[in-house]
Amino acid sequence: MTECVECGADVALHDDLEVGEIVDCTTCGAELEVVDTAPPVLERAPELEEDWGE
Amino acid sequence: MTECVECGADVALHDDLEVGEIVDCTTCGAELEVVDTAPPVLERAPELEEDWGE
Amino acid sequence: MGVNSLDDVGTDAETVTASIIGGSGFTGGELLRLLASHPSIELVEVTSRSKAGKSVGSVHPPLRGTDLRFTEPADLESVDVLFAATPHGVSMGQIDEFFDVADTVVDLSADFRLEREAQYDEWYDGHDAPEYLEKSEYALPEINRENLEGADLIAGGGCNATATILGLYPLFEHDILDGDEQIVVDVKVGSSEGGAGGGEASSHPERSGVVRPYAPTGHRHEAEIEQFLGTSVSFTCHAVDMIRGASATSHVFPSGPVSKGDLWQAYRGEYEDEPFVRMAAGGSGVYRYPEPKAIAGTNMAEVGFELDPSNKRVVVFSAIDNMMKGSAGQAVHAANIALGLEETAGLEFTGLHPVGAP
Amino acid sequence: MGVNSLDDVGTDAETVTASIIGGSGFTGGELLRLLASHPSIELVEVTSRSKAGKSVGSVHPPLRGTDLRFTEPADLESVDVLFAATPHGVSMGQIDEFFDVADTVVDLSADFRLEREAQYDEWYDGHDAPEYLEKSEYALPEINRENLEGADLIAGGGCNATATILGLYPLFEHDILDGDEQIVVDVKVGSSEGGAGGGEASSHPERSGVVRPYAPTGHRHEAEIEQFLGTSVSFTCHAVDMIRGASATSHVFPSGPVSKGDLWQAYRGEYEDEPFVRMAAGGSGVYRYPEPKAIAGTNMAEVGFELDPSNKRVVVFSAIDNMMKGSAGQAVHAANIALGLEETAGLEFTGLHPVGAP
Amino acid sequence: MGVNSLDDVGTDAETVTASIIGGSGFTGGELLRLLASHPSIELVEVTSRSKAGKSVGSVHPPLRGTDLRFTEPADLESVDVLFAATPHGVSMGQIDEFFDVADTVVDLSADFRLEREAQYDEWYDGHDAPEYLEKSEYALPEINRENLEGADLIAGGGCNATATILGLYPLFEHDILDGDEQIVVDVKVGSSEGGAGGGEASSHPERSGVVRPYAPTGHRHEAEIEQFLGTSVSFTCHAVDMIRGASATSHVFPSGPVSKGDLWQAYRGEYEDEPFVRMAAGGSGVYRYPEPKAIAGTNMAEVGFELDPSNKRVVVFSAIDNMMKGSAGQAVHAANIALGLEETAGLEFTGLHPVGAP
Amino acid sequence: MGVNSLDDVGTDAETVTASIIGGSGFTGGELLRLLASHPSIELVEVTSRSKAGKSVGSVHPPLRGTDLRFTEPADLESVDVLFAATPHGVSMGQIDEFFDVADTVVDLSADFRLEREAQYDEWYDGHDAPEYLEKSEYALPEINRENLEGADLIAGGGCNATATILGLYPLFEHDILDGDEQIVVDVKVGSSEGGAGGGEASSHPERSGVVRPYAPTGHRHEAEIEQFLGTSVSFTCHAVDMIRGASATSHVFPSGPVSKGDLWQAYRGEYEDEPFVRMAAGGSGVYRYPEPKAIAGTNMAEVGFELDPSNKRVVVFSAIDNMMKGSAGQAVHAANIALGLEETAGLEFTGLHPVGAP
Numbered sequence A, B: 001m002t003e004c005v006e007c008g009a010d011v012a013l014h015d016d017l018e019v020g021e022i023v024d025c026t027t028c029g030a031e032l033e034v035v036d037t038a039p040p041v042l043e044r045a046p047e048l049e050e051d052w053g054e
Numbered sequence C, D, E, F: 001m002g003v004n005s006l007d008d009v010g011t012d013a014e015t016v017t018a019s020i021i022g023g024s025g026f027t028g029g030e031l032l033r034l035l036a037s038h039p040s041i042e043l044v045e046v047t048s049r050s051k052a053g054k055s056v057g058s059v060h061p062p063l064r065g066t067d068l069r070f071t072e073p074a075d076l077e078s079v080d081v082l083f084a085a086t087p088h089g090v091s092m093g094q095i096d097e098f099f100d101v102a103d104t105v106v107d108l109s110a111d112f113r114l115e116r117e118a119q120y121d122e123w124y125d126g127h128d129a130p131e132y133l134e135k136s137e138y139a140l141p142e143i144n145r146e147n148l149e150g151a152d153l154i155a156g157g158g159c160n161a162t163a164t165i166l167g168l169y170p171l172f173e174h175d176i177l178d179g180d181e182q183i184v185v186d187v188k189v190g191s192s193e194g195g196a197g198g199g200e201a202s203s204h205p206e207r208s209g210v211v212r213p214y215a216p217t218g219h220r221h222e223a224e225i226e227q228f229l230g231t232s233v234s235f236t237c238h239a240v241d242m243i244r245g246a247s248a249t250s251h252v253f254p255s256g257p258v259s260k261g262d263l264w265q266a267y268r269g270e271y272e273d274e275p276f277v278r279m280a281a282g283g284s285g286v287y288r289y290p291e292p293k294a295i296a297g298t299n300m301a302e303v304g305f306e307l308d309p310s311n312k313r314v315v316v317f318s319a320i321d322n323m324m325k326g327s328a329g330q331a332v333h334a335a336n337i338a339l340g341l342e343e344t345a346g347l348e349f350t351g352l353h354p355v356g357a358p
C-alpha cells in the first residue's frame, strides 16, 4: 500500500509494477506515475490540459 | 445543370469542376462523382459501408 | 424592451383581420406566433376563458413584452378569418356563432375533417352540425390545393394523418399502390400532441424517455387517412421523448416490381414544386432520412423512402412538426390559399441546427 | 469509503471464477457490474487495452472506490468462464486463445450466433473460425434453455433480435403464425446500442431528441430472427432519445381468426414460468404495454399485444434493456444455466420508478 | 412470470415487520422497492387512498407481477416499524395513530426535522404536535448516527438539505469554515422532487429541457441546513432536465488559507469509513466531480471540491439521488441503524453505467 | 421543393456582401442561417475544409435543398464583411488574410475579445497579433453600442461571459455593486457550447441527463467578465441536459440596502430600450424567471432577479441561447450596427412554445 500524493489515501498496487506506469487513485481519481518500484513511489502524473470546449 | 443519377433532379454545379470531385445532390443527398467535365457527367460515388453500431 | 413584433404589424388596406379561439393552448399559441408576424394578416383578438385578461406572454413566454391580452370568446368582434384551436367537439357546437364572427373559419380540430356524418358515428361520438361537412375543405394543400381557394370552412388535418398521407400519397397517385396491399404505419410522436392540459401520464417523470405504445390500434386518424388514400391502414402510435414532432414509418408491399427510379419519379412528381415538402432518402452524413429534428419549428414536411428488395417492401418515412405542418402551420398555409395571399407568407422560418428534443 | 461490493466477494469452494475481455465498453461494463456482485462468481480480471492499469471506476463511475484495475488481454490467467464483450470480428479471430484461458466462453458479439458459414457470407464479411459455429449455443434461455446446460461456447443474442424473437416466438409455437405471413418489425433503440465509441452522429447535440431511421432495411439482426423463427421479417430500426432500451413493435397478420384468449394462451403458455419475461397487455394506469422505462436496468423483458380486428392484425410489443436482457444480462443468465448455478443469480435487481430516459 | 421478489421474502424469526403509508407516491414507491427486497424486513402493508385495492405494480411498473395490493391507511395492522411518505402536514396530524401501529416511526416529510416549534412557525405554517419535536432524530447517519440507535421517531432529511449538508459538514467539523463566511448554495434538481402529483409546470412539454429557477430565495430546506451547520446559507434551486438527482454546488470563502491537502484531510476524515459517501474531486476521464448520473438509483452520495485560489474560494460539489439518499434510502439506512440491523442492508445496488437522465 | 430562401436573396444596390469561415461548425451554421435570410446581406461564400464541395444542407439539415456549397478558405473572394467562426487561435494567425478579403471582420472566437496581450498570456497561450487588440470592439451592443458603429474588427463575446455581463452590468452602472463585493456566478450550459467536434464526454450516452461540473474554477470567460465589470467573479460552469442555452445565476451581496424598486430601476434603466433584452422577475405562471427555453433559437436575452433579504443577497438570473445572443446572433447584431443596417435585421425570430431541450 502506497499513499496517494493528492489525497493521502492508500493506493492498492499490483505486484509487477513498472516505472513510468500510470495508475489512478481509486479515492480521488488523480493520475499517478510510478517513479520507483522498490518500494513504490508515486508522483502526480503530468496533467493533460483539458479543453472544456469553451 | 446536370441530372442526378439517383433521383433525376437537376444538380447545380460550379464552373471550375474537376474530374474526381465529389458533389452531393441537393434533392436526394446522393454523393456523386464527377467523371467528366465537358459536359459534366456524374456517377454515383462508391458508398462507404456504414456501421450502424449494431 | 423586447422585439415587440406583435405591436409592429401594419394595418394597411390589404391586410386581412384574424382572431383565434383557444389561444392559450399549444396549437393556438402557434397560431398566435404565426399570425403575429404574418405580413398580410392583422391579429385582432385571441381568446382564453381561463386566462382572459392576462397577457399572451404570461402563457407563451417568447411573446413576453407584447401588449396583447386574452379575451373571452363571447367578446369576439367581426374579423375576416377566425381560427379555432379548441378541443374536438367545441367547433361543431358553435360553428354558427363562428360564422357570425367571420366569413372564413379555419378549424384545427377533427370536427370538420370527415365527409360524412356516418364517419363521425363510427370513429367519434357523432356530429352536431353535419350540414357543414360537405362544405368544409381539408387543409392539406398538397392533396387539396385547388379546393382551398375561396373556401369558407377549412378543416385542419390531424397531425399523424398529415404525416401519413404525405408519405403515402405519391405511391397511390403513381400507381405503385392500388389500395389492396397491406400497409403498416408505425408512428412516433412528441408530447405536445396531447395539448397543454397535463395529467399524470404526461408528467415529466412519467413521460420522459418513453417509447410508449398509445393508441396501439383503432386510432381516430385512421378515418382521415382512409378517406384520402381510399384504403385502410394498420396504424399504431408510440409516444417518444420529444416535444414537437410526428414521424410516420409506413411499411408497404407493392404487388409489382418497383425500382428506386420509380419511387423518385413518384415523389419528385408530386412534391418537386411544393414549397413545404422536402425529400430525404439516403445520402450521406448524420441526417439521411426524414426526422423531426430537421424540421422542428418549421412548416416543412420531410418525406423519403428506402427499398427492401428481399422483402418486396418499400419503407416510407415522413416527418413533420405536429404544431406546424401538423396543425397551426398547415392552417395558416391553407388560409393563405383560401384568402388569396402569398402561399408561404408567415411560414418562412427555416429551422435550427443543432436543436435538441425539439 | 463506498460500498466496495467488488472487494467483498467471497472465494469459497463453490465459486466459479470469471474474467471479462472488453471491460471498458458498455456491455463489458455491465458484465463487470453483474459479476462483481454475483453470489457464485468471483471476478478475476477485466481487460482493456486502452485503459490498462486504470481502475474500473475511472471508466464506470458507479464502481468508483473499488480496487480492481483493467489488465491487458494478453495477461489473462486461467479461469472457469471467459466473457468477451468485444466488437464483431474479434472473438472469431481469437477463439482458440479464449479456450486456452477458460473451458467456457460466453461471447456477446455476433460472431457465433449464426449456424452456418454461408449466413456469415451473406450478412457479414465471412467467418474466420466456422468450425465453431455448430458448437455454439444461442444464449436466449426462453428459446434454447435445454441446450445451454453444459455448453462450452455461448453466443449472446443481438439486442434487437432478442426483443423481436421474444415478441414473436409464442405466435409461432402456438400456430398463430406459420411463417407465410407478412411480418413488419419496427424497432426503437437507445444510444447505448452503439457502444462507447462516440462519433459525430452519436454526439449529444445531434443525437438528442431524435426519431432517426437507421438501418432502414437490411439490418443484420434479421439473420438471427430468421434463423429462430424460420421466416424472414421486414425489419426497420429507429434511434430515439433514450440511452438503454430496445422496443420492438411487430405487426403481424394471422391467416386465421385469433381471439385475445388465444393470444393470452400462447404468451402465458410460453412465458408463465420464465423468470425474466413479464406480460403487459392493456390494463390501466400510465404503463399499459411493454416499454423500456419499466424494465430499465433489469434483465426483465416485457411482452404484450393488442388485437386490431378491423385490419386482422395483431400488434406485438416487446421491450428490453439492450445492456441487460439484450446483452450482458442474457449472457449471465445463460452462463448461470451452463454452469449449473442458480438461474437468476446476480440478476435480481427489479428496476426503478420513476426513471428518466433510462 | 416475473421475478416476484416480494413474494419470496422469508419470514424467519429475526425479521422485522414494516408498513408504508403513502406507497403510491414517488418516495413511497422507493420504500416499497427497497423494503420488498430487504433481507431483514418483511413488508406487510402499503397504503394508498386513491389506489386502494390495486396491485402495487399497476402504479410502479417494475413491481408488476407481485401480489401485493394497496390498502387504506385506516386498515393498518400492527408492525414493528411504520414508514410515512406523505406530504408535509399529514404526519404531524396523525403521529399518535402512527405510534398506535408501530413502536418505531420513520417519517419522510419535513414534519419532524426541525427541533423547535418556532422554526415551524417561521418556515412552515406552525406545528400540530410540537411535543414530538425533541424526541425525533434526523435520519442522516453521517451527522447523527449515534442518536439513531434505538430511536423511536426518525425524521428523513430534505433532499436538497441532505446534499448541501453532506457537502459542507466536513468544512465545519475541520474548522475550515466557522460560520461567519458567506456561503452560496446553488442547487439543481430533477422532476421527481415534486412528487407524483403532476400539474402544468411539471408537464413534459413545459418541464423538459429546463434550467428553471424555482425557489430562488427562501427555500424551506434552509432551516434544516442552518440547524445542522449552525449558519445560514444563501440558497437557490433550479429545476433541470433529469428525473432523479439533487446536485448542490456550494461556493465558500474560508477566511484563512486552505490547501487541497487540508480539504482532503477534512473530507477523508469525515467520510472514509462511511458506506454511502464517496469522493470525486478531479482525476481523469468523463466523470471527475460528483454528479447525479454516477449515483442514480443508489443510496450513495458523491462529494468533492475544487480550489479557486484567485478568488480564495472553495467550490464544493455534492450529488445524491433525491429518491434514495435524499429520502427513501436515507430512511431505510436510518431504520437499519435504529433497529440494529446491518447498516447497508437493502441498499447495496451500485448503479448503472451508462444511464440517461436518470 | 423546399423554401429555398438562400436562393431568393435579392442583390440590389444596398446589399452588403458577406462570407463565413468555418460554416460547417455550430456557430458558423447559425451565421449561415441568419445571413441567408438577412434582408440586407447577401451571403457569398461559406467555407469548410473538411466538407468543401458538399452542399450546406448536407451538414445543416434545415438548409437542405439550397444550392450553396462549402468552399475552401483559400478560395474566398472579396466581400464587404467576413465572419469567422473558427476555433480559438485560428483568427489571430490569419487576421491579415481576413482583412485582405474584407474591410470588416467579425470574429466569433476569443482571439480579439481581450484588450491587452498580457491578458492572453495569463488566460490563454499568448497572442500572435497583439497589434489588433486595441482596434477590436467587443460585439455586445448593450455595453458597447457606440463603439461598434463603423468598427473594422469586431470580437464576438463568449457565451457564458455574455450571459453573466448582461445579468450584472446594471448593478454596476447603477451603483448597487461597486466591485468590492463577493460575486458568485453559477452557470449551466448546453452541449452545443462544445462545438460540432464530438468526443467521448459529449457522446449521447455520457452527456445525457447530466449535471456535470466542468471548468469548476479558472474558466477563461472570467477574463472577459472582469474586463467589462471591473471586478473578478467566482465562476463555475455546469453542463446540463440541453443543446442550446447558457443560464447564469449570479449571487451578489450589495453592501448597502437594496429594494426591489432599486433593482427594477437599474434593470429597466439599462434595458428598456434594448431590442434584445427582456425582463422576467417573478410574475405568475410556469415561466417566472429567465430560462433558456423561453428564448431558444432567438437573439433575445432574458434577465431577472430576486431579493433575499435574510441573506442580504440579490440573485440575478440571465439566460441566452449560446448559439444566438451568445455568438452568431450577437455577431450579426454587431455587424448590423457596424455597417449601418437596421439593428434588428435578420434577428426577428421570436421563438417557440412549447419547445423541448432546445
Ligand SMILES: NC(=O)c1ccc[n+]([C@@H]2O[C@H](COP(=O)([O-])OP(=O)(O)OC[C@H]3O[C@@H](n4cnc5c(N)ncnc54)[C@H](OP(=O)(O)O)[C@@H]3O)[C@@H](O)[C@H]2O)c1
Binding pocket: C021, C022, C023, C024, C025, C026, C027, C028, C047, C048, C049, C050, C051, C073, C085, C086, C087, C088, C090, C108, C109, C110, C156, C157, C158, C159, C192, C193, C194, C195, C196, C197, C322, C323, C326, C327
Ligand atoms: N396538439 C397538436 O399537436 C394538434 C395537432 C393537430 C390538431 N390538433 C387539434 O387542435 C385542437 C387544439 O389542440 P391543442 O393541443 O392546442 O389543445 P390545448 O392545448 O388543450 O388548447 C385548447 C384551447 O382551447 C380552449 N378551449 C377549450 N375548450 C373551449 C371551449 N369550450 N370554448 C372556447 N375555448 C375552449 C382552451 O382555453 P381556455 O380553456 O382557457 O378557453 C385552450 O386555449 C384540438 O382539436 C386538437 O385535436 C392538435
Ligand SMILES: NC(=O)c1ccc[n+]([C@@H]2O[C@H](COP(=O)([O-])OP(=O)(O)OC[C@H]3O[C@@H](n4cnc5c(N)ncnc54)[C@H](OP(=O)(O)O)[C@@H]3O)[C@@H](O)[C@H]2O)c1
Binding pocket: B054, D021, D022, D023, D024, D025, D026, D027, D028, D047, D048, D049, D050, D051, D073, D085, D086, D087, D088, D090, D108, D109, D110, D156, D157, D158, D159, D192, D193, D194, D195, D196, D197, D322, D323, D326, D327
Ligand atoms: N451495446 C449493445 O447494446 C450490445 C447489445 C448486444 C450485443 N452487443 C455486442 O457486444 C459487443 C460489445 O459491444 P459494446 O457496445 O459493449 O462495445 P464497446 O462499448 O465499443 O466496447 C468494446 C470493448 O472491446 C474492447 N476491444 C475492442 N477491440 C478489441 C480487441 N481487438 N481485443 C480486445 N478487446 C477489444 C474495447 O476496449 P479496448 O479497446 O480498450 O481494449 C472495449 O472494452 C459487440 O460485439 C456488440 O455487437 C452490444
Ligand SMILES: NC(=O)c1ccc[n+]([C@@H]2O[C@H](COP(=O)([O-])OP(=O)(O)OC[C@H]3O[C@@H](n4cnc5c(N)ncnc54)[C@H](OP(=O)(O)O)[C@@H]3O)[C@@H](O)[C@H]2O)c1
Binding pocket: E021, E022, E023, E024, E025, E026, E027, E028, E047, E048, E049, E050, E051, E073, E085, E086, E087, E088, E090, E108, E109, E110, E156, E157, E158, E159, E192, E193, E194, E195, E196, E197, E322, E323, E326, E327
Ligand atoms: N420527492 C422527493 O424527492 C422527496 C425527497 C425528500 C422528502 N420528500 C418528502 O416525502 C414526502 C412524500 O413525497 P413524494 O414526493 O413521495 O410525494 P407524492 O409522490 O405526492 O406521494 C404522496 C403519497 O402520500 C399519500 N397521501 C397523501 N395525503 C395523504 C393523507 N392525508 N393520508 C395518507 N396518505 C396520504 C398519497 O397517496 P394517496 O393520496 O393515494 O393516499 C401518496 O402515496 C413529502 O413529505 C416530501 O416532502 C420527498
Ligand SMILES: NC(=O)c1ccc[n+]([C@@H]2O[C@H](COP(=O)([O-])OP(=O)(O)OC[C@H]3O[C@@H](n4cnc5c(N)ncnc54)[C@H](OP(=O)(O)O)[C@@H]3O)[C@@H](O)[C@H]2O)c1
Binding pocket: A054, F021, F022, F023, F024, F025, F026, F027, F028, F047, F048, F049, F050, F051, F073, F085, F086, F087, F088, F090, F108, F109, F110, F156, F157, F158, F159, F192, F193, F194, F195, F196, F197, F322, F323, F326, F327
Ligand atoms: N459554440 C458556442 O456556443 C460558441 C459560443 C461563443 C463563441 N464560440 C466560438 O466560436 C468559434 C466556433 O465555435 P463552434 O462551436 O462553432 O466550433 P465548431 O463547431 O467546432 O466549428 C469550427 C469551424 O471552424 C472550421 N475550422 C476549424 N479550424 C479551421 C482552420 N484552421 N481554418 C479554417 N477553418 C477552420 C471548421 O470547419 P473545417 O474544419 O471543415 O474547416 C468548422 O466549420 C470558437 O472560437 C468558439 O470559441 C462558440
Ligand SMILES: [Zn+2]
Binding pocket: A004, A005, A006, A007, A008, A009, A025, A026, A027, A028, A029, A030
Ligand atoms: Zn488520491
Ligand SMILES: [Zn+2]
Binding pocket: B004, B005, B006, B007, B008, B009, B025, B026, B027, B028, B029, B030
Ligand atoms: Zn439526387
